[in-house]
Amino acid sequence: MTATVQDGGADTRTMRRSTLLWLATVGGRADRTRIALTTVGAAAGVLALLAAATVASTGTDDGPYTSELLNEPGLHVGVVIALVLLCVPVLAFTGQCARIGAPARDRRLAALRLSGATPADVARVAATETGLAAALGAVLGLAVYLVGRVLLDTPVTATYGRHTELGAGSYLLEEVTGPVRRLPTDVLPPVWLIALLVAVVPAAAAVFALAALRRVATTPFGVVRRQQVRPVQVLPAALFAAGTLGMALFAGLARVTGLDEARPAIITVVFLALFLCTGVGLVLGTAAMSARAGEFLARRTGRPALLIAARRLVAAPFATSRSTAALLLVVLLAAAIQGFREHTLLAQRQGGNEFYARALDQVDLALVVAGVIAAAGLLVGTIEGVLSRRRAAAALTAAGVPRGVLGRALLLEVLVPIVPAALLATAAGILAARGVMGTTVREVVYSATGTELRVTELPVPVPWEALAVIAGGTALATAALTMVALPILRRSADPGELRTA
Amino acid sequence: MTSTPPDSGTDEDLLVAGRALVRSYGHSPALRGISVGTRRGEVLAITGPSGSGKSTLLLCLAGILRPDAGEVWYAGRRIDTESEAERSRLRRTRFGVLFQFGQLVPELTAAENVAMPLLLAGVKRRPALTAAGTWLDRFGVADLAGQRPTEMSGGQAQRVAMARALVTEPEVLFADEPTGALDTLAGEQVLTQLVRVTRQAGTTVLMVTHDAKVAAYADREIVIRDGMADDGAPTSALRGALGRTGAR
Numbered sequence: 001m002t003a004t005v006q007d008g009g010a011d012t013r014t015m016r017r018s019t020l021l022w023l024a025t026v027g028g029r030a031d032r033t034r035i036a037l038t039t040v041g042a043a044a045g046v047l048a049l050l051a052a053a054t055v056a057s058t059g060t061d062d063g064p065y066t067s068e069l070l071n072e073p074g075l076h077v078g079v080v081i082a083l084v085l086l087c088v089p090v091l092a093f094t095g096q097c098a099r100i101g102a103p104a105r106d107r108r109l110a111a112l113r114l115s116g117a118t119p120a121d122v123a124r125v126a127a128t129e130t131g132l133a134a135a136l137g138a139v140l141g142l143a144v145y146l147v148g149r150v151l152l153d154t155p156v157t158a159t160y161g162r163h164t165e166l167g168a169g170s171y172l173l174e175e176v177t178g179p180v181r182r183l184p185t186d187v188l189p190p191v192w193l194i195a196l197l198v199a200v201v202p203a204a205a206a207v208f209a210l211a212a213l214r215r216v217a218t219t220p221f222g223v224v225r226r227q228q229v230r231p232v233q234v235l236p237a238a239l240f241a242a243g244t245l246g247m248a249l250f251a252g253l254a255r256v257t258g259l260d261e262a263r264p265a266i267i268t269v270v271f272l273a274l275f276l277c278t279g280v281g282l283v284l285g286t287a288a289m290s291a292r293a294g295e296f297l298a299r300r301t302g303r304p305a306l307l308i309a310a311r312r313l314v315a316a317p318f319a320t321s322r323s324t325a326a327l328l329l330v331v332l333l334a335a336a337i338q339g340f341r342e343h344t345l346l347a348q349r350q351g352g353n354e355f356y357a358r359a360l361d362q363v364d365l366a367l368v369v370a371g372v373i374a375a376a377g378l379l380v381g382t383i384e385g386v387l388s389r390r391r392a393a394a395a396l397t398a399a400g401v402p403r404g405v406l407g408r409a410l411l412l413e414v415l416v417p418i419v420p421a422a423l424l425a426t427a428a429g430i431l432a433a434r435g436v437m438g439t440t441v442r443e444v445v446y447s448a449t450g451t452e453l454r455v456t457e458l459p460v461p462v463p464w465e466a467l468a469v470i471a472g473g474t475a476l477a478t479a480a481l482t483m484v485a486l487p488i489l490r491r492s493a494d495p496g497e498l499r500t501a
Numbered sequence: 502m503t504s505t506p507p508d509s510g511t512d513e514d515l516l517v518a519g520r521a522l523v524r525s526y527g528h529s530p531a532l533r534g535i536s537v538g539t540r541r542g543e544v545l546a547i548t549g550p551s552g553s554g555k556s557t558l559l560l561c562l563a564g565i566l567r568p569d570a571g572e573v574w575y576a577g578r579r580i581d582t583e584s585e586a587e588r589s590r591l592r593r594t595r596f597g598v599l600f601q602f603g604q605l606v607p608e609l610t611a612a613e614n615v616a617m618p619l620l621l622a623g624v625k626r627r628p629a630l631t632a633a634g635t636w637l638d639r640f641g642v643a644d645l646a647g648q649r650p651t652e653m654s655g656g657q658a659q660r661v662a663m664a665r666a667l668v669t670e671p672e673v674l675f676a677d678e679p680t681g682a683l684d685t686l687a688g689e690q691v692l693t694q695l696v697r698v699t700r701q702a703g704t705t706v707l708m709v710t711h712d713a714k715v716a717a718y719a720d721r722e723i724v725i726r727d728g729m730a731d732d733g734a735p736t737s738a739l740r741g742a743l744g745r746t747g748a749r
């Protein structure tokens with residue numbers, strides 16, 4: 001590293017930096033796709049974060065809006081969490097896109113080390129490229145946000161629920177018809193928060209790019225993967241088990257520890273921490289699980305497609321967990337929300353609050369959006385894997401390996417880890433919901449004079465159908481997405497790959 | 502099959518034959534009406550300058566690429582008109598292919614790579630891996646059985662690739678510069694082994710090379726230039742095949 005030299009060498013340094021950046025992007029379509037999708041992903045991420053910040057900044061004096069989610073301050077936390085969670089698949093997608101064509105780029109950059117570039121230079125270029133693309137995206141996202149809040153600021157006439165605080169924790173709820181905004185376009189989060197969010201996305205993207213290069217040792221003769229890293233198994237399993245168990249026993253534990261007496265904020269933090277444990281354990285565990293399953297199958301199977309798939313899982317378990325992480329988190333969340341919904345619906349029938357059920361409908365929409373984005377990330381990861389292995393595919397095709405075998409290998413490679421992981425995620429999600437919300441709802445029957453006649457505990461049903469749709473749908477959607485990649489696999493096995501040195 | 506094999510009746514020994522092959526990439530022609538034929542058990546070297554169409558010719562003869570015009574015959578059967586599935590089956594049962602490098606599945610071990618063609622043919626895992634071990638041994642790389650291609654030297658990987666190409670005991674081996682990525686010594690060792698093993702098995706070999714020393718291992722050499730036989734007469738190579746007996 002010569003970065004400490006401030007003068008004298010400056011000219012050659014800037015030249016070399018620009019040469020490196022040029023080399024990073026000279027590869028053609030893959031590079032353009034990578035940069036464009038990184039930009040788009042960053043823009044979407046910033047937009048979601050700004051939306052979250054806006055909702056968080058919306059107070060009781062703002063509004064009214066068409067959505068009860070926005071009118072009811074008590075629901076803002078949920079909306080903010082949903083929007084922030086929406087960023088997870090968006091950012092995972094961006095990270096996935098930032099690897100499109102990256103191996104080829106890394107090789108090109110590595111070639112430059114013959115003329116004196118250090119591994120740090122190479123890593124810096126990758127980080128700079130991703131960071132710049134993400135910065136552009138962040139600015140774009142901000143622009144869309146600023147323009148959008150002006151364009152969408154026309155009020156419409158609608159009926160909405162108005163809360164007036166009467167003091168002592170009681171509210172007056174009226175139905176009012178009048179001009180309302182569709183979105184909190186009248187609210188602007190503090191400038192420092194906007195600046196922070198716009199800055200944080202490119203920074204995160206750059207860090208991601210560096211992390212992706214960390215295990216790649218770039219030699220002058222190409223990119224060599226260092227000794228395969230075996231994914232740790234105990235830690236993710238422990239995290240997942242602890243998180244899930246903690247949530248499953250949440251209500252009971254809260255009573256025992258006196259947590260249920262604590263402020264809601266503390267309870268929320270504890271719950272989020274447990275949820276995070278589960279999620280992180282799940283994502284890390286996917287790598288360990290695919291390596292394990294791969295190893296197990298590879299030692300036993302005589303089926304060519306399964307053997308190839310299993311060996312790929314062993315060779316690159318983190319690739320699997322990287323591309324499936326977002327999808328699994330969405331599954332976890334979706335299963336949990338189904339549990340909450342079931343509870344809420346039953347409670348509502350017992351005269352509970354109607355807002356929460358309505359809010360859940362909108363959360364559903366957010367989940368679908370998140371699922372689609374996560375699936376897109378998975379697709380990008382799958383296609384990237386196919387393209388990076390095209391030479392081997394061409395060689396196998398030349399040797400007479402039927403296309404069906406290669407297609408099945410790809411399908412198995414994706415499904416073998418995701419099916420058990422999706423089942424685990426679904427189970428953890430529903431356990432969390434039932435653990436936190438309880439498995440029964442109290443039904444009180446009043447007499448005509450208002451005295452309690454009878455109190456029964458109604459069991460909250462397990463939404464088996466919804467859970468089956470989530471787990472099965474994930475597996476089916478993944479399989480369908482992989483089918484989308486099959487024509488690319490077919491074309492990537494072009495014998496032209498074999499002709500060139 | 503309506504047409505007849507090239508010069509049928511005069512030479513039933515002709516195992517692989519290409520007749521008047523034409524193949525272009527976009528507007529640039531790579532093959533311009535070349536004909537070649539090889540006899541059973543023969544080692545044929547295809548030489549010529551870079552870009553002359555050697556690889557294209559080999560890929561056409563092996564049924565991997567389809568020629569734009571002309572015919573490809575194998576053992577009295579016209580293969581260029583067959584479906585991809587049929588040609589694919591032919592390649593995995595009767596042909597072996599060998600390229601310069603990078604033909605092994607990087608994630609599979611050497612033994613699994615070699616066993617792959619057998620597994621595809623329905624052989625059970627255990628016997629397939631045993632056979633793979635035998636072939637690795639034959640090329641002196643039995644100790645690499647559990648290694649991945651990324652952990653091998655170029656010469657070692659080529660030996661494993663040879664074992665994979667020959668494990669099904671194919672009738673024809675198509676090799677495109679099999680030693681092109683190796684240094685002189687390693688290249689020579691690999692080639693000696695290749696020729697020894699294929700001669701023992703009576704395998705027909707079509708080998709592309711631009712190295713005169715490599716060509717010297719062959720029974721016969723054809724030179725192509727600009728997608729045609731060297732003298733410009735498109736069929737001379739075929740006539741050469743018919744007019745001479747193999748050196749063996």
Ligand SMILES: Nc1ncnc2c1ncn2[C@@H]1O[C@H](COP(=O)(O)OP(=O)(O)OP(=O)(O)O)[C@@H](O)[C@H]1O
Pocket residue numbers: 496499526527529530531549550551552553554555556557558711
């Ligand atoms: N996929 C392709 N796209 C475009 N042109 C091609 C392609 N493959 C081959 N060509 C062209 O066809 C001609 C013959 O190529 P081929 O690879 O068969 O030559 P070769 O004799 O094997 O050369 P070398 O000795 O360098 O390997 C060359 O001019 C080449 O540029």
Ligand SMILES: [Mg+2]
Pocket residue numbers: 499555556557677
């Ligand atoms: Mg060639």
